[in-house]
Amino acid sequence: NSDLSSTSKDLRECLQGGTAFHTSNLSRNVREIIEDAFRKEFGSIKVLTATTTVAAGINTPASIVIIVEHEFFRENDRDFTLAEYKNMAGRAGRLGFTKAGKSILIAENSIEKSQLFQKYVMGRVEKITSSFDLQYLNTWIVRLLAQVKLIPRESITTLLVNTYGGYLATLSDSAWPKMMEKNISELVERMFSLGLLEEEGEKIYLTLLGRACGNSSLSFEPSLRLVELIRNFSLGKLDNITLLALVQILQESDNVYTPLSRRGQGEQKRILQAISRYGQQIVNSLMKFSGDIFIYQARCKRASILFDWIQGIPIENIEKEFSHNPYQGTIHAGDIRRFSDNVRFHLRSAFQIAMILAPQSLSAEKEFDIFLHQLEFGLPENGLGLLPLSLQRGEYLTLISRKILNLKDFSKHSNAELIEIFGDNRAEELNYFAMTSFEN
DSSP: OOOOOHHHHHHHHHHTTTEEEEOTTSOHHHHHHHHHHHHSTTOSOOEEEEOGGGGGOOOOOBSEEEEOOSEETTTTTEEOOHHHHHHHHTTBTOTTTOSOOEEEEOOSSHHHHHHHIIIIISOOOOOOOOOOOGGGHHHHHHHHHTTOSOEEGGGHHHHHHTSHHHHHHHHHOTTHHHHHHHHHHHHHHHHHHTTSEEEETTEEEEOHHHHHHHTSSSOHHHHHHHHHHHHHHTTSOBOHHHHHHHHTTSHHHHTSOOOOOOSTTGGGHHHHHHHHHHOHHHHHHTTTTTOSHHHHHHHHHHHHHHHHHHTTOOHHHHHHHHOOOSSSSOOOHHHHHHHHHHHHHHHHHHHHHHHHHOTTTBOOHHHHHHHHHHHHHTOOGGGTBTGGGOOOHHHHHHHHHTTOOBHHHHHTSOHHHHHHHHOHHHHHHHHHHHHHHHHO
16 A cells, blocks of 8 residues: 555554554554454454544454543543443443453542442443534524414524423523524524525525525534635636635634644645635635634644545655644544544535535535535545555555556456466455446
8 A cells, every 4th residue: 555644654563462453543454453453352452542433333352442532532521421321431342242341440549440430330320412503592492483384473483492302401591492482583584695585475485595504514604704705716717726825714623622732833834735726806805704823823733634635645745745644634534534534524515505506616516516526535526536446545546657547458468467467366356346346
């Protein structure tokens, strides 16, 4: 594989001693191999260190689970809930894998030992709560309105009360619906002024723009921020790469953890790197709504990394280019994939909003779908014809570097040539994939 990250090389050293680690900095294929090897009773991996991702349900049963911390790093040091702790501890002694298991929670001192015992051993699992938050009332309302065609203005409060969050709020305070009426009335007037609502008789409904915002993955205020940004670009060419950059300005992107050194001026070069890739106008836009030089630098850093990712730049090169030093602002493979996943998730919503505001400036939808594939696999457009082969990114890049860009090009190469590139076993697998793809 010609696309190894620095983390992959560290893993090789660990494997020599029968240990391994499981983090997002490893590719999906490598993580699956590690999980499979650890599950085997007489497998080569005896000890596996993992991030708190195991709480999400990765199937890695063990005889002993040692939990060395009790809070989530990068989530404002939020403590594990009891349910999350039990999920992690539940890796020990899984039925069908081991007869019994031990779970060990490390405490720093006797006081913490007592606190952790009371909370995680003797405690009761938390009750289910609604995600409703009055702070995001506008987002809730626009999403609820997106579920109906026409509704009387006075019925919007009822729509909110009938949600689970509204039910719980009313249960704790019977005056809550009345309190909401004023907030909702002010929000409705604002939505009319922004062109998100229209009126027909005594009923109101979302405009096309309002419905696009309501159906999007974006919360209300970031949607409006995007509307303003797109309107500023509507007179020019709003191509896919420009839209990718604009998405970095949204709160949903600012919320994504971006490794950044906050000492000295080292990260200032991220602005120049972004200018060389996107141009001055787009990078100037990245300053909007920031209010903080570090937010601006982080946006430039993410945008530049994603630009290189879809150009097919090897992961190791991206890590070196955008890491400040080994201790601060260090970029790993997991960061690159996280940026890519986040922007793909929100880019479709951004495209739908842009289709209403500036259809004449957008790329065709077919070109947009191609762009999403580039972001998913980290490949230049000319190499997407190889996707039916189901390769690792490094293998795609190897073929692209040899001008093998699609199945037809691949079929022209002899088995001996493929063995020279990939080795006997892998060449045989790829030939099988190619034949199957042609048959389909």
